Amino acid sequence: MKIRIAGVVGESVVDGPGIRTVVFAQGCPRACIGCHNPETLDPAGGRDMEDIEILRLIEKTKLVKGVTFSGGEPFMQAGAFARLGKKAREKGLDIITYTGYTWEELLEIGKEDPAVRELLEISDYLVDGPFMESRKDLTLAFRGSANQRIINVRESLQKGDVVTADFA
Numbered sequence: 001m002k003i004r005i006a007g008v009v010g011e012s013v014v015d016g017p018g019i020r021t022v023v024f025a026q027g028c029p030r031a032c033i034g035c036h037n038p039e040t041l042d043p044a045g046g047r048d049m050e051d052i053e054i055l056r057l058i059e060k061t062k063l064v065k066g067v068t069f070s071g072g073e074p075f076m077q078a079g080a081f082a083r084l085g086k087k088a089r090e091k092g093l094d095i096i097t098y099t100g101y102t103w104e105e106l107l108e109i110g111k112e113d114p115a116v117r118e119l120l121e122i123s124d125y126l127v128d129g130p131f132m133e134s135r136k137d138l139t140l141a142f143r144g145s146a147n148q149r150i151i152n153v154r155e156s157l158q159k160g161d162v163v164t165a166d167f168a
């Protein structure tokens with residue numbers, strides 16, 4: 001299955017704990033002032049890549065702990081990212097998904113769109129919400145602004161309420 005990507009970074013230590021492969025989705029419906037990746041916003045930009053090729057890149061990364069989906073907006077291609085995430089999990093890797101949507105918005109959208117629910121459920125952690133210049137905080141680990149939360153997805157779904165986590 002093809003995924004529209006802005007790029008793949010084989011080894012990152014700034015997109016979640018441990019060494020991670022980061023897949024940057026191409027396309028985002030928002031235009032946050034101060035967006036850290038403005039080149040990823042145009043859905044017509046970037047390039048297509050087969051998920052199997054991305055998986056090969058992930059497998060090549062030594063000591064990789066997990067995979068981070070960033071963007072752009074991974075939930076714009078929820079089905080393709082969920083499928084890739086499932087394959088990565090089968091290899092024992094954890095999944096962190098960054099999104100401009102809030103947890104609450106995704107739960108609502110997921111009622112109508114099973115792929116959105118699937119990508120949510122395949123993620124171990126969700127870093128949610130748009131970047132807000134007014135709440136920018138350089139001291140935060142793995143986030144740009146204070147409104148963004150690191151959410152433990154499984155615990156939150158079990159509890160029926162947001163359970164936040166701390167990677168720092």
Ligand code: SF4
Pocket residue numbers: 028029030031032034035036037038040041071072073099100101129130131
């Ligand atoms: S949601 Fe993220 S990628 Fe999209 S415009 Fe905002 S900061 Fe940029």
